[in-house]
Amino acid sequence: MNSLKRFREAMQRGTPDRVPVAPMVNVPHASRVLGVKPWEYVTDNKLYVKGQLKAWRLYGYDWIFNHQPIQGITREERRAMRVENGFVVLPTELGTTLKIPLEGGPAVKEPALKSYDELDKLEMPDLDKPERWEPLKALLEKTKGEVYICSKVPAPFHYAAEWMRGMENFMLDMITQPREVHRLLEFMTEVAIEIGKRQIDLGTHGIMMEDPSAAAQVISPVHYREFAYPYEKKVCSALRKYGGEVIIHICGDTTPILEDLAKTGASCLSVDESVDLRDAKRRVGNRVALFGNVSVDTIYRGTRAEIEGNVEKCITSAGSEGYIVSSSCGLHAGTPIENLKVMVNAGKKMGAR
Amino acid sequence: MGEEIKKAVIEGKIYEIEELVNAALEHGEAANDILKDMISGMEVVSDLFERRVYYVPETLLSAHAMQRGLDIIRPLLNYDKVEVQGKVLIGTVAGDVHDIGKNLVSMFLEGAGFEVKNLGRDVPTQVFVEETRKYKPDILGLSAMMSTTIVKMREVIEALEEAGLRDDVLVIIGGAAASESYAREIGADGYASDAAKAVKLCEKLMKERGKRELVKEVPRSHAARHA
Known part of the structure; x- marks a missing residue:
């Protein structure tokens, strides 16, 4: 059974020959493996593909997480890139300006919307530009159906909060101007669905939607159900109808909203380490596959025995049916390559039938 | 008046708090006492946040309400009488x-x-x-x-x-x-x-x-x- 079949089987809540292993390799880690600066990796489609492939071959895990939120960098975006106080500043087509430190991953410098009046002027990023799809096409071509390629779409709630309005503004907007918030969320939902459909057309095997701002430490279940859930659901059902399968990842605690998440139409839930996998399995295991949650802290600084122990605990708690063993979140910058090898190899060994 | 200001902080009344604080000042209340009312409101918020009754949006709203009140009374505070914890x-x-x-x-x-x-x-x-x-x-x-x-x-x-x-x-x-x-x-x-x-x-x-x-x-x- 190859990685693609194995991963697909688990996504359908089946029991493959062994539990698929799929750590959330992110910008800092993939660029480390490739030996380039994170900003070089994110702003160059060729380096991006090279880094992804090198990491996949090095570790031999069962997926490739195609983690760019609005996919490949276009020529216009590259041209607008500049260096400011030791940061690479990258304006994006959604109107958000990103900054990438020389040694770290991208973060939002300026959110796109100063006020909701600007919402009417917002345009969908140009998805016809061929450079957008260079990374996904190359990854699919080079891996020839060997491995599960999971591409990212921007979760409406998280990207509305962090990219479009800034977290603090957005949190207040939810109470003071909910109607405008819903208007923005509708727009972001369209963006996510359009990006997802293009990826499915090209042949991506899965879709990842990360919605960390909707975690239960941040917003109440009531707010989650009003502002995050309906849009997660719209994206999941639209993409499902279109033939795709979606994994939702939320960093932080999702214990109080697991049943809601399971009803979004996602095929799989990726949970952080604060969620008890055994409890999650019992509550939602009949509706969704589960994904997670070996502590990124342990992978970063744990001993071999600690990492292996954590992997074993996850597999024992979740069982081998409908389960993919992964890191609890994106890997810490500076995670030693040796440590991730221990995690991946432990997953392969302990997850075997 | 004190109770109302405290409540305005707890409930995050960002649009009403300025009026309440101004009214209290006109009424002759000392800025330091108004500060105390707002602080006791924030203590309740902090407790509600810890018990997960309040989440980030509700808490931020209260904090913003307090900031708006503070902006009014700041120039009037008698700092010798404000107890600073650190x-x-x-x-x-x-x-x-x-x-x-x-x-x-x-x-x-x-x-x-x-x-x-x-x-x-x-x-x-x-x-x-x-x-x-x-x-x-x-x-x-x-x-x-x-x-x-x-x-x-x-x-x-x-x-x-x-x-x-x-x-x-x-x-x-x-x-x-x-x-x-x-x-x-x-x-x-x-x-x-x-x-x-x-x-x-x-x-x-x-x-x-x-x-x-x-x-x-x-x-x-x-x-x-x-x-």
Whole structure:
């Protein structure tokens, strides 16, 4: 059974020959493996593909997480890139300006919307530009159906909060101007669905939607159900109808909203380490596959025995049916390559039938 | 009037609070008493947040209401009579632009009677050092939300040591990327997992600090390590 079949089987809540292993390799880690600066990796489609492939071959895990939120960098975006106080500043087509430190991953410098009046002027990023799809096409071509390629779409709630309005503004907007918030969320939902459909057309095997701002430490279940859930659901059902399968990842605690998440139409839930996998399995295991949650802290600084122990605990708690063993979140910058090898190899060994 | 102002803070009445505060002042209430009312409101908010009745949006709204009230009474406060629990300097480390959690800590601390200087987000290591020298805080709070920026916390502590300032200030850390074990690893004096716990941590540290100043000859652990 190859990685693609194995991963697909688990996504359908089946029991493959062994539990698929799929750590959330992110910008800092993939660029480390490739030996380039994170900003070089994110702003160059060729380096991006090279880094992804090198990491996949090095570790031999069962997926490739195609983690760019609005996919490949276009020529216009590259041209607008500049260096400011030791940061690479990258304006994006959604109107958000990103900054990438020389040694770290991208973060939002300026959110796109100063006020909701600007919402009417917002345009969908140009998805016809061929450079957008260079990374996904190359990854699919080079891996020839060997491995599960999971591409990212921007979760409406998280990207509305962090990219479009800034977290603090957005949190207040939810109470003071909910109607405008819903208007923005509708727009972001369209963006996510359009990006997802293009990826499915090209042949991506899965879709990842990360919605960390909707975690239960941040917003109440009531707010989650009003502002995050309906849009997660719209994206999941639209993409499902279109033939795709979606994994939702939320960093932080999702214990109080697991049943809601399971009803979004996602095929799989990726949970952080604060969620008890055994409890999650019992509550939602009949509706969704589960994904997670070996502590990124342990992978970063744990001993071999600690990492292996954590992997074993996850597999024992979740069982081998409908389960993919992964890191609890994106890997810490500076995670030693040796440590991730221990995690991946432990997953392969302990997850075997 | 006091109860109404307290309630306005608890309920995050950002549009009504200014009117209430102005009315109280016209009524002859002292700015210091109004401050006390707002602080007792924030204490309730902090408790509601800790018990997960309030989440980030509700808490922020209360904090903003308090800020609006504070803006009015600040020039009228009699500072000799304001009891200050301690001075805290706080900021998010370089490269990290997340500041919502750090702002909550800052607002809760003000609510608990601390004097707080908030350096904002994406603060270069050298700025933490210079501000520590100038502002002379009892406590320096560092925040990092991203696994990619947490390393800067260690850098700040090392820079404070190099500048000979480490023994003058207690360093606490927080944010999604931080943890108790990381605090120990880099020689920080404490870690808190949320804003309400950060206030308790600062109160505890200030009590211990009071004691420590009485026995100055006892070296702190990191001082001993570098001796």
